Amino acid sequence: MTEFVRCRMCGLELRGEKCLFATHRRVIGGREYLFCCEKHAEEFEKKMAKK
Numbered sequence: 001m002t003e004f005v006r007c008r009m010c011g012l013e014l015r016g017e018k019c020l021f022a023t024h025r026r027v028i029g030g031r032e033y034l035f036c037c038e039k040h041a042e043e044f045e046k047k048m049a050k051k
Helices: 038-050
Strands: 024-028 031-035
Touching: 024 038, 031 038
Parallel strands: none
Antiparallel strands: 024 031
């Protein structure tokens, strides 16, 4: 069974390394997160910085 990962901001399914969408990885607070695009990565990082 294939396991899917979702973007932390929009919930879009990211299908591993070979995806139609660019998968953006970002380490925030010592933890790795996956995003469907650079914009969502930046928005999530700003959101986490406010906490």
